[in-house]
Amino acid sequence: MTNNYELYKVFYWAAKTGSLTQAAKALYLTQPSVSHAIKQLEERIGVTLFYRNSKGVSLTQEGKILFSYIEQSQILISLAEEKMVALKNLDSGELRIGGSDSLFKHYLLPFLEDFHVKYPGIKLHLNHGTTPEVISYLKEGRIDLGVVRMPIFDSQLEVTESIELQDCFVAGERYAELKGQALSMEQLMEYPVILFSRNSRVRMAITELFEKYGHELKPDIEVGSVDLLIEFAKRGLGISYVTREFVAKELKEGSLFEIELDVEIPPSKVGLMVMRNMPISAAATRFIEVVH
């Protein structure tokens, strides 16, 4: 049976209002249209659905049975349509973001807070991972949006640049002697260096910079979180390579100080990644606007 489901909508309203005229009004149609539609439905399924009388229409036994199904069906469609409106209006839905721990903590946190206050109906899912992990989450469709350090070269991804961050070397009081100087790479390498673990983009960037000048930068200590980078430097275990913006508090209060190099460390940008040529959810679109 290959019925036009539109007829069930007409049936639903005719049954619900008990009047073809009222159904026509509800559906923004004329009464003859509704009359015709009902007749057609009856012919197609081969069952008389309504008693016609001078006051309107009422369901036959068979009509009542049909209605018990169709009513549920129509209610589900109404709920679906309401839900879609809610998703579109960001009253509902979810936003799945992938990124590094430090970016979540030091960069995204205020945006996430604002977004959550403004759109409380949207559930936030934060997936921590390294840059390659985040990229694969994106490709698997497990997240809507990835937030990582630039540069990203992947033709499947569409990257929007966000703020610029400046990485730098910092140390604590133990190396106070280095304050105000501009060290060469060789000089710096005489001190114990603390770097983030191997697969980090920041680590790769600084390693490459040193290589460019013919040096191999090997850390004395390798850690897995920005918090430890900061903590170790503070305690004088060595010189940490961190993002300046993420240690703003420590620099200000003086528990850390920046060690200048005689070569310029190029700044790096934060990139917001989504899949290229893939539709983006309303929530992700809005979040990118907010961050941008």
Added chain:
Amino acid sequence: MTNNYELYKVFYWAAKTGSLTQAAKALYLTQPSVSHAIKQLEERIGVTLFYRNSKGVSLTQEGKILFSYIEQSQILISLAEEKMVALKNLDSGELRIGGSDSLFKHYLLPFLEDFHVKYPGIKLHLNHGTTPEVISYLKEGRIDLGVVRMPIFDSQLEVTESIELQDCFVAGERYAELKGQALSMEQLMEYPVILFSRNSRVRMAITELFEKYGHELKPDIEVGSVDLLIEFAKRGLGISYVTREFVAKELKEGSLFEIELDVEIPPSKVGLMVMRNMPISAAATRFIEVVH
């Protein structure tokens, strides 16, 4: 939102098959039609529902949410359509018949039995009542079909005549003297007469016949069931007025014999009543055919 629900059918199949091409086949449409329909649905609800890729299509987050509603909705419609087919094919449904006790027992029983064996999916509801009660059941829509004695004069009813029944007076061995005679009304009235209760059509008919000849037929005993009419006559409590066909067994075995009158008692027919100008259920239609 005044969407064409037909689009949800297309959406359902596209999502279910994961391919616009497959959905087109399932719906006996062409692929561009389906593509266009999906695009239209997406535009109308303002949400992208599918990722298009080279292998087919897959649902976005929002699409999945929509599908969870629409799937249920479509399943209900399918069930509804199956149910309607079952009703039409008499694999399912119910048949509500109103009639007198005696007609059910002595006339309808074999038909009901056959009908039930042939259409086991149809539930039978038998509503006992007097002729006026049965007519009001019909008008209230509580039964589909009424089975009563003719004649019926009611312009709202459509009556189909069924078999003819002959009423007669019968007595048991106690009145054996009356065998083979043709009694006059006066003679008969000298014996105790047992009649069915007042509101019965059979009782009315015989009372009227006597009145036509100037006699008032008053029962000595009035009972409420045909079984009692028979039982009382058998036990010699008087002469019962019964339907000959309903005492066929007793007449044959000799526990009752018929008392002939010198006037002819007109036969009466059984009528099958339905509401005029009202659609009749498939089950009722079929049952009338069977009986007829």
Added chain:
DNA sequence: GTTAGTCATAGATATGGTCTATATCTCCTC
């Protein structure tokens, strides 16, 4: 009888669903 409300019917109209033909893209094979 008249009026006002039903639903049904007939015929004209035009919306829009569907088709054919073609383009574009991706993946896979050779």
Added chain:
DNA sequence: GAGGAGATATAGACCATATCTATGACTAAC
């Protein structure tokens, strides 16, 4: 890398049919 086989998208023509207007038929109420 060229070519083929799949997928979906797009454009434009067509025509089926949903819808409308106008009218009829019927019922209930006044």
